[in-house]
Amino acid sequence: MRTSPDSEPPSLPHDPAPLRQVLERVRSHQGPGAPVVVFDLDATLFDNRPRTLAILREFGDSLPETEQPLRDAVAALRLQHMRYLVSDALELVGVVDPSVVERAIAFWWARFFTDHYIRHDVPSPGAVSYAQACYAAGANLVYLTGRDLPGMLTGTVKKLRDERFPIAVAGAQVMLKPHAKMGDEAFKRAALPSLSRLGTPVAFFDNEPGNCNAAVELLPEADVVWLDTQCVPNPPPLLPGITMVRHFDGWA
Numbered sequence: 001m002r003t004s005p006d007s008e009p010p011s012l013p014h015d016p017a018p019l020r021q022v023l024e025r026v027r028s029h030q031g032p033g034a035p036v037v038v039f040d041l042d043a044t045l046f047d048n049r050p051r052t053l054a055i056l057r058e059f060g061d062s063l064p065e066t067e068q069p070l071r072d073a074v075a076a077l078r079l080q081h082m083r084y085l086v087s088d089a090l091e092l093v094g095v096v097d098p099s100v101v102e103r104a105i106a107f108w109w110a111r112f113f114t115d116h117y118i119r120h121d122v123p124s125p126g127a128v129s130y131a132q133a134c135y136a137a138g139a140n141l142v143y144l145t146g147r148d149l150p151g152m153l154t155g156t157v158k159k160l161r162d163e164r165f166p167i168a169v170a171g172a173q174v175m176l177k178p179h180a181k182m183g184d185e186a187f188k189r190a191a192l193p194s195l196s197r198l199g200t201p202v203a204f205f206d207n208e209p210g211n212c213n214a215a216v217e218l219l220p221e222a223d224v225v226w227l228d229t230q231c232v233p234n235p236p237p238l239l240p241g242i243t244m245v246r247h248f249d250g251w252a
Contacts, residue, residue, distance in 0.1 A: 033199030115155030146184030
């Protein structure tokens, strides 16, 4: 596990062995019920850094010409600058004035958690083919995300469909938070026990160590896989038994 959740590049190489193990469990599953594979979306199946980059560039374009130096600094942002915290990304291009950072965060916050900007997200390497393979092998797929139902359902379903993830078919469903103010981990802790209604949970993929630890507690028979991408600052240590991948390539 990396020493800092925002360090570049991740400290450990990608090992696709956990992906192969999950797929083999799906193929060899003998009940009760169908095998269930749970995927988070942001920073797991999808790289949402392009969403943040698009919003920050829009923020820069909205600035008046009297703030040209700030416009130029924001225009210098690139995908590799994106961090979990907007303030950390801005610091990398020299934008550190607290009042400016506050304005940028407010601009980002009003847009990031909305349907419209989901279109900028990009599937993680191998994510589409891996989800398709799990589904073809007989898994019920659950996209368990901290996105909220009122603000992000339409954009989420459209993006999954457009990128050709299994969706709107028997055995594939999306679960979103009922409202934006609910904490992600609290939502997932409440949702995980209900997954037994769909079959036997055999795998859980998420980028947040806290969510992975919750899955270890609540889905003791499942393989829990942490995505080493981006996560909240100062996350809890991963519990024993959790494996790690950086993306979904290399399983075939």
